[in-house]
Amino acid sequence: MSLVTRNVLIALLITLVLAGTVAYAVDYLNRARVAELSTIEDQLSIDTLSLETQFSLLEAAPCDSAASSTTLTGELSDLGSRLSYAEDQLGTNNSQVIQLKEQYSLLEIRDYLITKQLAAACGTKPVTVLYFYSNAGDCADCDRAGYALSYLRNTYPALRVYSFDYTLDLGAIKTLIAVTKVQDTLPAFVIDGKRSYGFTSLADLERRFPKGAIASTTSATTTNL
Amino acid sequence: MSPEILTYPFLFLAIFFESFILVTLLSKPARAARTRTSNATIPSVAVIVPCYNEATTVAATCESLLALDYPKEKLEIILVDDGSTDGTPEAMAHFASHPQVRLIRKENGGKHTALNVGIATTNADIIGCLDADSFVEPDALREIIPCFADTQIAAVTAAMSVHRPKNLIEHMQNAEYIFGITLRHALASINGLYVTPGPFSFYRRSTLKEIGDFRHGHQTEDMEMALRIQQHGYAIENAPRARVYTTAPESTLKLVKQRTRWTSGFLRNVLGEYRGLVGNRRYGVLGMLVLPVAIITIGSGIILFLLALFLFFRNIITAFSIRVGIPLSYTLVPHGSFDWFYIPISFYLLLGATALLACLFLIIVGKRLSKTPGNLALGLISYTFLYGLIAPLWLLRATADVTLGKHRLWR
Numbered sequence: 001m002s003l004v005t006r007n008v009l010i011a012l013l014i015t016l017v018l019a020g021t022v023a024y025a026v027d028y029l030n031r032a033r034v035a036e037l038s039t040i041e042d043q044l045s046i047d048t049l050s051l052e053t054q055f056s057l058l059e060a061a062p063c064d065s066a067a068s069s070t071t072l073t074g075e076l077s078d079l080g081s082r083l084s085y086a087e088d089q090l091g092t093n094n095s096q097v098i099q100l101k102e103q104y105s106l107l108e109i110r111d112y113l114i115t116k117q118l119a120a121a122c123g124t125k126p127v128t129v130l131y132f133y134s135n136a137g138d139c140a141d142c143d144r145a146g147y148a149l150s151y152l153r154n155t156y157p158a159l160r161v162y163s164f165d166y167t168l169d170l171g172a173i174k175t176l177i178a179v180t181k182v183q184d185t186l187p188a189f190v191i192d193g194k195r196s197y198g199f200t201s202l203a204d205l206e207r208r209f210p211k212g213a214i215a216s217t218t219s220a221t222t223t224n225l
Numbered sequence: 226m227s228p229e230i231l232t233y234p235f236l237f238l239a240i241f242f243e244s245f246i247l248v249t250l251l252s253k254p255a256r257a258a259r260t261r262t263s264n265a266t267i268p269s270v271a272v273i274v275p276c277y278n279e280a281t282t283v284a285a286t287c288e289s290l291l292a293l294d295y296p297k298e299k300l301e302i303i304l305v306d307d308g309s310t311d312g313t314p315e316a317m318a319h320f321a322s323h324p325q326v327r328l329i330r331k332e333n334g335g336k337h338t339a340l341n342v343g344i345a346t347t348n349a350d351i352i353g354c355l356d357a358d359s360f361v362e363p364d365a366l367r368e369i370i371p372c373f374a375d376t377q378i379a380a381v382t383a384a385m386s387v388h389r390p391k392n393l394i395e396h397m398q399n400a401e402y403i404f405g406i407t408l409r410h411a412l413a414s415i416n417g418l419y420v421t422p423g424p425f426s427f428y429r430r431s432t433l434k435e436i437g438d439f440r441h442g443h444q445t446e447d448m449e450m451a452l453r454i455q456q457h458g459y460a461i462e463n464a465p466r467a468r469v470y471t472t473a474p475e476s477t478l479k480l481v482k483q484r485t486r487w488t489s490g491f492l493r494n495v496l497g498e499y500r501g502l503v504g505n506r507r508y509g510v511l512g513m514l515v516l517p518v519a520i521i522t523i524g525s526g527i528i529l530f531l532l533a534l535f536l537f538f539r540n541i542i543t544a545f546s547i548r549v550g551i552p553l554s555y556t557l558v559p560h561g562s563f564d565w566f567y568i569p570i571s572f573y574l575l576l577g578a579t580a581l582l583a584c585l586f587l588i589i590v591g592k593r594l595s596k597t598p599g600n601l602a603l604g605l606i607s608y609t610f611l612y613g614l615i616a617p618l619w620l621l622r623a624t625a626d627v628t629l630g631k632h633r634l635w636r
Contacts, residue, residue, distance in 0.1 A: 003252060004415050004510045011245035018240055022575040029570055036566060082566055089571070147547045151555045202550045 033086050034096045040079050041103045047075070048110050063122040076111055077153075079104060080163065092135045102170045108162045109172050115160055127209065129161040130190035132182055136167050145187040145199035152206070228532055229573040235525035236576040242518050243583040246411045250590065254414035259465065259594065264371050268350035270427075271301040273343030275336050279357035280312035282472065287320055289360040294367055302326045303343040304357075308333025313357075336423075337439035337446040344430075344438060352428050354447075358472035359424040360388060368467035369427050379432035379459035380451065381467075382409055382418065383425040384595040388470035393607040394480060394615075398473040400588050400604030401612065406465060407591035413463030417515040419495075421451040421461060425469040432459055443497075445490025452499040455511055465595050481619045486633065488523065488623035495520065496627075523620050530617030581609065 083104055087097050112128065119126055131149055133142040146163070153159050164173055166186055182188045185197040189208065196208050249255060272290055276283050283304065290302050302325055304317045320326040331342055344352055351373060355361065365383060372381040384406045387399035412418050421428070426447065436457050442449025451461055474480040495503060495516055503520070505512040548556040585605055592601055626633065 003254070004514070007245055007248045007252060007415075008514070010248045011241055014244040014248070015237060015241040018244075018579055019237060019576065022579060023572060026570060026572050026575060029568070033566055085567055143543075143547050144549075148551060150560070151551050154555060154560070 030086075030090055033082075033089070034100065037079070037082055037086060037100050040075075040082070041100060041107065044075055044079060044107050045103070048107055048114070051114060052110070063118065076104075076107060079107075087135070098168070101165060101168060105164055105168060105170055105173055108164070109176060112160075112162050126160050127156075127158055127192055129159060129192075130176070130180060130182075131161055131163040132166040132177070132186060132188040132190075133163060134166050134186050139186040141199040142187045145189075145205070148199065148202045148205055151202065228536060229571070231532060232529055232573055233576070235521075235529055236573070236580050238518065238521060238525070239580040240576070240583060243580065243587060245514070246408060246587060247583075249411040249415060250407070252414065255411055258372075258410070258414055258463070261371050263367055264374055266370070266374070267296055267299055268370065268373070269299045269301070269348070270295065270351045270353060270366065270370070271303055271343070271347040271349035272353040272355055273303045273305060273340055273347075274355050274357050275305050275307055275339035275343070276309060276313050276317065276357040277307040277333065277336070277339075278309045278311045278313060280309070280316045282358045283313055283316050284319060286355060286357050286360055287317075287326065290355065291323070291325060292363050293361065293365065294363045297325055300325060300366070301347060301349060303329065303347060305329045305331065305339040305343045307331060307336065307339040335441060335446075337441055340446070341438040344433060348430075350430055352430050352433065353425060354423060354427075355425050355469070356423040356471060358388075359385075360470045361425055362468040365425060365464075365467040365469060368464040369425075372462040372464050373427075373429060375460070375462075377460045378462045379429050379436075379454045379457075380421045381427045381462045381464055382413070382421050383467040383469045384409075384463075384465050384591075384597065385422060385424050385469050385471055386595075386597045386599075387473040390473065390599075390604070392475060393603065393611065394477055395473050395475055396603040397607035397611050397615075398480070399599070400601060400608035402471075402473075403591040403595070403597060403601070403604070404584065404588045404608075405591070406595045406597070407587045409463045410465040410591075410594060412510070412515060413461060415510045416455075416460045417510040418461040418463065419451050419455065419511060419516060419519070420445075420448045421454075423447050424471045425467065432457075443490040443493040444486050445494065448487075448490055449494050449498075452494055452502065455508060456499060456502060468595060468597060477615055477618075480615065481622065482633075484616075484619035485622045485626065488619055489626045489633075491519070492523070492623060492627045523624065526617050526620045527624060530613075530621070585609070 083097070083100055086100070087094070090097050112130070115126055115128060118124065129149065131145070133139055133146060135142070149161050149163075153161055164176065166173075166177070166182075166184060166188070180190045180195065182190060182195060183197070187197070187199050189196045189205075191208050192210055194208070199205060274283065274286060274290070279286075287302060287304060290300075293300060302320075302323075304320065304326060306314050306317055306329065308331060314330060317328050321328055327346065329342055329346065331339065340354060351370065353366075353369075361383075369381050369383065372378060386402045386406070387395055390396045390399045409418060428450075432454065436453050436459075439446045440449050440453075454461060474483050502508045502512050503516045585608070588605065588608070589601070591597075625631070
């Protein structure tokens with residue numbers, strides 16, 4: 001074997017090792033991301049269950065659990081941002097991402113239900129938005145709508161926004177869609193129980209909110225997952 | 226499919242070639258070249274300095290040649306004025322009475338004609354060329370001459386760097402030139418050189434007689450000569466410690482003009498008269514690896530640049546369309562958190578970073594093995610951040626010129 005051939009083979013081996021190391025590092029980081037998401041979801045799941053239990057135990061004074069609910073919604077928002085980023089990195093068809101999104105959606109629905117229960121028990125009127133989107137390439141305005149909702153949430157912290165991937169194959173989401181009677185014209189919004197479709201501008205979206213509804217403090221999730 | 230996938234083959238090739246250079250540097254022939262010592266033979270040497278409007282630098286160039294550590298009776302300096310229109314003849318006239326210097330004036334005919342006139346007037350065994358804007362270290366010729374010990378060696382190249390780089394563009398070129406020192410040293414050890422640069426390359430007179438004088442070579446007479454030497458089955462060596470400093474273009478515009486000439490000259494030579502060398506096993510590593518990689522590098526530089534432009538503008542347009550209508554007080558403030566989770570590491574970015582780091586490492590190797598003085602920090606920084614933005618400009622321009630058959634003036 002000539003010197004050049006030998007050097008070419010060694011260089012090829014080095015290149016493969018380097019490319020393999022890079023691929024492994026990227027995969028390791030992505031797995032670490034998924035593991036972190038999973039950990040956060042597990043913790044949130046326990047916290048949600050704890051809140052529900054707390055809610056049941058304090059039947060006489062259910063409003064005492066309202067503070068915990070607010071904290072949970074903030075954490076849910078952070079989880080949403082992370083999950084959205086992980087989806088960008090790993091792809092919308094990644095099975096782990098899909099599973100995490102399903103768990104996340106369930107957490108959102110549970111938080112939404114708790115919020116409604118607390119509102120009924122305590123006589124509060126939180127403004128809730130159910131936001132349905134799709135990442136399947138069939139919703140040109142979903143990114144704009146998601147960003148506008150992020151702005152609204154940031155500007156009006158009283159908003160509680162729950163975002164759902166309309167195309168996610170999850171029984172609870174299908175039931176939520178059936179209950180709220182949301183059609184597949186995306187983006188779709190259910191603002192305080194009122195359905196609306198499409199997104200043209202921020203001003204148009206703001207007009208869909210009840211008068212004076214968007215002006216006090218809490219937090220929510222708005223990220224397109 | 227993500228457009229980033231298109232970059233993978235080019236990044237893979239870049240890392241492969243850098244690895245190949247590193248392995249070759251560590252191989253026996255390169256190691257032997259680094260330990261090469263002066264031999265007893267002291268051949269007669271003539272250094273030709275072709276000058277065209279070099280009034281400001283030719284005197285210093287000539288002084289640096291006169292300071293070479295080489296027996297005076299064996300060293301002749303030939304200054305050829307190629308019909309300059311500035312004060313070059315007057316600057317040359319200062320050396321008229323020097324016993325080692327010969328002055329020649331001729332009508333303007335191009336650098337290759339100036340070299341040929343110089344060659345015709347000397348009987349020296351070894352003939353060197355030095356651009357009139359370059360300066361040599363006193364021991365440079367002592368480093369060059371032992372490389373001619375093997376009779377198959379027809380030419381020897383030196384180790385070029387930029388003379389006193391001042392601005393970022395010059396520092397960037399300095400890093401690039403020093404990278405060239407590493408490449409030239411490694412490739413010379415396996416006879417893979419395809420250019421004998423104007424600053425301080427030397428030729429065996431007998432070989433020049435056999436293969437002929439310098440030609441126009443599409444304004445790259447040094448490349449044409451090197452390819453012709455390879456075509457005739459001779460070898461080109463490199464002396465990594467024969468330091469020569471050359472003046473580099475100080476602005477982006479001038480740099481792009483110079484490199485357009487080099488790149489279009491390369492393409493015209495290699496895809497024209499010397500097409501037979503590409504992919505030809507007879508020409509060893511030059512034909513099978515170096516020339517194909519050099520051609521692909523031009524294409525990949527253009528593709529990667531256009532791809533980067535596409536991704537950049539696509540992201541800008543997307544970001545703008547998403548934010549339109551939202552108050553600037555919100556859109557202009559970053560809302561993400563600084564967390565490891567959001568580090569934007571992808572296969573594409575890490576592979577690119579690996580290729581870049583390997584490149585920077587080879588630049589540092591080049592500085593060390595040539596013992597080139599000066600601080601390289603600015604060079605490495607400007608090379609990292611500027612080269613990828615500027616190089617595609619001359620690659621695109623040269624490729625367009627060759628495709629459209631457009632010829633540009635030297636200056």
